Amino acid sequence: MNRVILSLKNINKTYGKEQVLHNISFDIERGEICGLIGENGAGKTTLMRILLGLIRADKGEIESVSQHKIGSIIESPALYPNLTGRQHLQYYKTRFGLKTDITKMLELVHLPEPSWDRKVKNYSLGMKQRLSIAIALLDNPELIILDEPVNGLDPQGISDLRKMILNLRDQLGVTFLISSHILSELEFITDKYIIMKKGKILNVMSSKELANDLSEKIFLKTSCNQILKMFLEEEGIDHFEQGDYLVVTEKERLMAILEYSIGSNLVIQDIYIKKERFEDYYLRNII
């Protein structure tokens, strides 16, 4: 079975004289959680609106599962302050002639039961997000598109949203395309990163590839760092000093460093390896 459920080929979009999307191409596979990452103005929202058929691309092709199987929360969803959560789902269910079990949807998005019959004007932002996702799920979509869903949520809200997205993927097999301008917000849940800059695709990489790309540094504290430093300089091993530590950026030279230290009777007082944070990688490579 073909696992690709959405395939973009050379999507271009111009507003007036400004070309905001340049030859955007990538595939999304069934059940994947894809992070669409890019700084403000990179073109994420424009691309998502094209995917949803809200605006037209100037050029390019989108091959997808049937359009009605894409759910989305792309702009602040139309929530009515004086309706309850349950009434919202009932309203959309009737409007679109659906047969979905409303209680199941409310449970799936982990909206606490006491709030089901409370007016939405009393909901927190996180609860509104969950209700919006429940609405998007009503039509049993294969793909859900979320535009910056993390915006405005506190750390607990972000963690709850991540758990909910994983649950929906695992329980219903829903595929997600989620935009964010902060890489670490989607860390731990994203299978694939689609990284955009100034309307272009900079990179499409799996989370594993990204993890391998994160640099690692060895922090070393010995009984005499000066002796070790001389060795590093002689051998041309890239390093710098930070407080009591020598920091080596070439992890593959670790064995040589340890052999030298032991051979020179240096006592290794502390050693640890620190992996680059997602955010630093992002700053180093993307912005």
Ligand SMILES: Nc1ncnc2c1ncn2[C@@H]1O[C@H](COP(=O)(O)OP(=O)(O)OP(=O)(O)O)[C@@H](O)[C@H]1O
């Ligand atoms: N309706 C429009 N008319 C003219 N220009 C537009 C329109 N919508 C977006 N743009 C421009 O297109 C570019 C991409 O905007 P877009 O909103 O897609 O980026 P984004 O990555 O979603 O940014 P953000 O993270 O700020 O939401 C920007 O330069 C923006 O000013």
